[in-house]
Amino acid sequence: MMIGLAERIWLILIGLTLVGIFFAETGHAGWLLTMTVATLIIVKGNFVIDYYMDMRSANKRIRNILRFFIIIIPVLVILIHAWGDEIRQVITVF
Amino acid sequence: MSQIKLSTSPISIDSVPVTVDQTSIHGRIPGNRGIWVGIFCVLVEFLFLFGVYLISKAHHPEAFSTGPDKLVTLAGTTITLLLLTSGYCMVKAVNAIKDDQRKASVRWIILAILLGLGYPIVKYFEIRWNVEHGVDAEAGIFYTVYYYLTLNHLVHVCWGLLGLICVATFTNMGMYSSKNYSGIEAAAVYWHTTDIIWLVIFPFFYILR
Numbered sequence: 514m515m516i517g518l519a520e521r522i523w524l525i526l527i528g529l530t531l532v533g534i535f536f537a538e539t540g541h542a543g544w545l546l547t548m549t550v551a552t553l554i555i556v557k558g559n560f561v562i563d564y565y566m567d568m569r570s571a572n573k574r575i576r577n578i579l580r581f582f583i584i585i586i587p588v589l590v591i592l593i594h595a596w597g598d599e600i601r602q603v604i605t606v607f
Numbered sequence: 608m609s610q611i612k613l614s615t616s617p618i619s620i621d622s623v624p625v626t627v628d629q630t631s632i633h634g635r636i637p638g639n640r641g642i643w644v645g646i647f648c649v650l651v652e653f654l655f656l657f658g659v660y661l662i663s664k665a666h667h668p669e670a671f672s673t674g675p676d677k678l679v680t681l682a683g684t685t686i687t688l689l690l691l692t693s694g695y696c697m698v699k700a701v702n703a704i705k706d707d708q709r710k711a712s713v714r715w716i717i718l719a720i721l722l723g724l725g726y727p728i729v730k731y732f733e734i735r736w737n738v739e740h741g742v743d744a745e746a747g748i749f750y751t752v753y754y755y756l757t758l759n760h761l762v763h764v765c766w767g768l769l770g771l772i773c774v775a776t777f778t779n780m781g782m783y784s785s786k787n788y789s790g791i792e793a794a795a796v797y798w799h800t801t802d803i804i805w806l807v808i809f810p811f812f813y814i815l816r
């Protein structure tokens with residue numbers, strides 16, 4: 514069976530998923546796990562956007578909105594991990 | 608093909624209004640405009656839901672740190688693999704119809720549906736296991752948010768599956784070809800959107816601890 518681009522992307526996505534699980538199941542936690550999870554979400558999300566959805570040559574506005582979605586949430590998780598107490602105080606004020 | 612004018616007042620060259628294919632200005636729109644309105648509504652909805660997750664996590668870091676321990680990681684992993692593989696099948700289905708291979712396209716869509724149906728089945732057994740072990744929506748803030756987000760995602764996956772069943776039927780009836788495949792592509796991009804959302808949900812609830 515010929516390994517084409519779609520097959521390679523599928524294998525990469527499966528591989529990255531298993532890497533994340535292995536990382537968590539081998540006892541990693543805290544900062545390292547948060548950064549790994551955030552990176553994996555962004556990398557895998559961009560693979561799906563670019564290759565599964567074929568957005569590489571598609572409408573840039575649509576592609577950027579999808580990229581914003583897949584980047585902003587992991588970034589917020591990192592911020593919560595780093596400054597959870599401060600953010601909680603700000604949220605409570607509002 | 609949809610066309611737009613370059614400005615609000617038509618630009619004329621020798622008194623002939625100039626129009627241009629919209630795809631040449633902003634790039635191609637996969638599927639159709641309608642599906643992207645729906646997709647952006649779903650993304651906004653999930654931005655709010657992830658907002659709930661993040662605010663809850665900021666207020667209850669301990670609950671979110673230990674919460675994943677009681678969930679079945681294997682169930683989340685299986686759902687991830689099913690969705691990614693189902694998404695791959697839809698990539699192949701779109702590629703096949705672009706080559707006018709109608710029967711191959713139908714086969715790939717049916718395979719995508721079968722794999723996608725694995726999601727609600729796995730979810731059923733996961734929730735049954737959870738409830739048997741006391742992990743229901745009232746077990747704590749982490750599990751409340753977990754049920755809220757994952758069941759909401761399941762609803763959107765069910766919409767996606769219905770869409771895939773429709774395009775499989777239409778493709779089999781010969782309604783799509785290499786010149787007209789926007790329907791299959793629209794269903795595929797919606798299906799991939801549920802992939803993207805799950806790629807965030809999965810590590811948040813099953814991995815991050």
